[in-house]
Amino acid sequence: MRLSQLELRDFRNYVREEVEPGPGMNIFSGDNGQGKSNLLEAAAWLAVGRSPRRAREADAVRHGASGFLVRAVGQGLAGRMVREMSFRSEGGRRLTQDGKCLRQVRDLLGGMRVVHFSPDDLFLVGGGPERRRRFLDLMIAQVSVGYVGALTAYHRFLLQRNALLKEIRQHRRPVSVLAALEEGMAREGARVTAERARVLEAAGKLAETAYRQVSGGREELGISYAPSAADEEALRVGLERRRGEELARGTSLVGPHRDEVRITLNGRPARLYGSQGQMRSAALSLRLAERRWMCERTGEEPVMLLDDLSSELDPGRRGAILRLLAGTAQVFLTCTDPGELPREPEEARYFRVEEGTVHRER
Ligand SMILES: Nc1ncnc2c1ncn2[C@@H]1O[C@H](COP(=O)(O)OP(=O)(O)OP(=O)(O)O)[C@@H](O)[C@H]1O
Ligand SMILES: [Mg+2]
Numbered sequence: 066m067r068l069s070q071l072e073l074r075d076f077r078n079y080v081r082e083e084v085e086p087g088p089g090m091n092i093f094s095g096d097n098g099q100g101k102s103n104l105l106e107a108a109a110w111l112a113v114g115r116s117p118r119r120a121r122e123a124d125a126v127r128h129g130a131s132g133f134l135v136r137a138v139g140q141g142l143a144g145r146m147v148r149e150m151s152f153r154s155e156g157g158r159r160l161t162q163d164g165k166c167l168r169q170v171r172d173l174l175g176g177m178r179v180v181h182f183s184p185d186d187l188f189l190v191g192g193g194p195e196r197r198r199r200f201l202d203l204m205i206a207q208v209s210v211g212y213v214g215a216l217t218a219y220h221r222f223l224l225q226r227n228a229l230l231k232e233i234r235q236h237r238r239p240v241s242v243l244a245a246l247e248e249g250m251a252r253e254g255a256r257v258t259a260e261r262a263r264v265l266e267a268a269g270k271l272a273e274t275a276y277r278q279v280s281g282g283r284e285e286l287g288i289s290y291a292p293s294a295a296d297e298e299a300l301r302v303g304l305e306r307r308r309g310e311e312l313a314r315g316t317s318l319v320g321p322h323r324d325e326v327r328i329t330l331n332g333r334p335a336r337l338y339g340s341q342g343q344m345r346s347a348a349l350s351l352r353l354a355e356r357r358w359m360c361e362r363t364g365e366e367p368v369m370l371l372d373d374l375s376s377e378l379d380p381g382r383r384g385a386i387l388r389l390l391a392g393t394a395q396v397f398l399t400c401t402d403p404g405e406l407p408r409e410p411e412e413a414r415y416f417r418v419e420e421g422t423v424h425r426e427r
Contacts, residue, residue, distance in 0.1 A: 066178050066368050067395045068108065070138040073413065075130035077103040078421040085425075086397065087414035090390070092406070093399045097417030101399035105181065105370040107135045108166050108377045108397065112177040112368075113203065114160060114170060118185065122152040122246035132156075139177050142365050148177055171210045178207055178367035184376065186348040190328055190335050197326035201261050204268070204355050208362045212260050221255040222246055223317055231315045240308075247304045251321065255297035257321040262290045264358070265326060272347075278359035279346050279385045286347055293319050342377045349374075353389055366394040374398055375405045 073079040078100050093101050106125075109117040111270045116125065122358055126133050132153035160167045162176050188196050205212045226246050232238040233337050269288030276286035294300035303319035312316050328335040328347060335347055352371075359367050369390060375383050383406065390396050400406065403415060415426040 066139060066141045068137050068139050068177075068368055070136075071104070071108060072134070072136040072152050073104070074134040075109055075127040076107055076133040076135055077125055077127060079103065080127065080421060082421065083204075083425055084416065084423050086395065087412075089163060090396045090398065090413035091416065092403055092413050093319055093397065093418050093423070094403045095399075095415045096401060099418045100324040100423075101418045101422045103421075104184065104423065105183070105397055105399060106309070106338050108137065108368070109179055109181040109370055111135050111160075112135055112173075113147050113207065114173045114181040116168070117181045117183060122158050123154065126152065126154065133187055137177065141177070141336055142363075146176060170206065170213050172259040174207065174213075178359060178363065178365065179370055180352050180359070181370040181372070182349060182366045182374070183372040186352065187341070187344055189348045189351060190344040192341065193325075194325045197328075198261075198322075198324060200351065200355075201265060201326065204358070205264050206261060207367075208259070208359060212257070215253050215260070216255040219250065219257050219321060222250040223320065223322060226250060227316050228316070230312055234312050234315055240312075243308075247301065250317075251301040251304065253295050254294070254300050254320045258292045258294070258300075258324060259296070261321065261324065262292060265290045268351075268354045269359075270359045271357045272350045275353040275357075275389060276347060278389060279382050280343075280352055281381055281385065284343065284348060285331050286335075287332065288351075289327045291325040291327050292321070293323035293325075342379065342382070345377050346382055349386060353386075354393065369394050369396040371396065371398045373400065376398050402407075409415060 068086055071084045071086065073082050075081075093104060096103050106117055108119075110315070122133075132151065134149065134151045136147065136149045139148065146163055148160075148162050150158065150160045153372045160173075167173055189200055202216060206216070226243065229238060229242055229246065233240055233242070265288065272288055273286050276284065300320060304317070307318050330339050330343055330347065335344060339347065356369060357368055374386065378386070387406065417424045417426050
């Protein structure tokens with residue numbers, strides 16, 4: 066997957082800009098607050114249908130404008146495609162591919178695939194478990210329609226069950242109303258957990274290998290899945306066994322929404338013992354694993370969007386990451402100073418970002 070054009074109109078601090086990235090490494094440099102992250106956000110939003118920083122469309126409309134448009138021309142296995150996202154304060158959002166409306170998450174699949182790394186990914190390692198679940202969910206969702214279906218169904222059951230738990234506590238409903246819901250929850254929940262565990266088995270190994278390379282073999286990353294219930298039967302039993310506690314707290318305590326991805330560095334929890342640079346290296350390794358995994362699953366390289374790659378990483382690690390990225394993928398990389406990249410990547414295209422404009426330098 067490659068983007069040959071990216072156009073932004075009234076998106077964040079861009080009035081109107083068109084960028085023509087090259088097929089390999091594209092380096093966007095500029096001072097703070099000039100629009101580097103905004104550019105990558107636009108590309109990622111277009112690909113997955115939501116903002117990587119979880120912004121609402123209205124937040125991304127340039128101050129004073131009444132809507133925005135983001136458009137990309139891509140070249141993938143399926144040929145050339147044009148994807149467009151527009152938003153108007155009155156009228157809402159419209160996402161299209163080759164003129165056809167993309168309404169649901171599943172319509173987005175198989176189009177533009179990207180892997181987005183941002184400074185915020187530090188929380189992938191150092192933050193709460195929901196961040197790691199979301200990472201896995203979004204990664205699998207980019208390649209599997211079935212998974213999106215199971216996840217959506219599970220969350221619907223979960224919301225209903227949590228509402229019922231509160232009503233039962235207030236004696237407005239009998240406990241027996243839970244039975245049918247829990248059947249569905251156990252079935253869909255087990256599908257979600259099984260798929261996550263299977264994917265993490267493969268992607269975790271890829272991340273561990275990437276980390277070994279990034280750290281020059283000095284540290285070991287460990288990734289494992291810790292489900293709150295291992296299979297459908299365990300989930301059904303768990304729901305029943307903890308019902309008393311759940312009724313008291315008014316919320317469901319077992320199921321994939323409580324699963325955890327464990328990340329260790331040299332055998333210790335990375336969240337508690339990792340340095341900033343080590344946690345960033347681990348987060349980047351997960352993103353590199355996401356890329357390799359998607360590539361293996363789909364036969365196609367996703368576009369790598371790497372925001373602020375070099376902060377907190379020593380030159381050795383920066384170099385290792387650039388070496389890992391060299392090759393066939395298209396990469397968008399942002400930095401404040403291209404001089405901080407260890408060895409100028411060959412055949413890179415350089416752009417300067419200044420107050421919402423992008424100039425090609427060489
Ligand atoms: N809706 C909006 N309208 C206008 N400007 C906006 C909007 N949203 C964000 N901005 C501005 O866009 C600017 C650029 O932000 P961006 O995050 O892309 O900077 P950056 O080049 O990545 O900087 P840094 O090096 O600090 O990460 C900021 O000054 C921000 O205030
Ligand atoms: Mg930025």
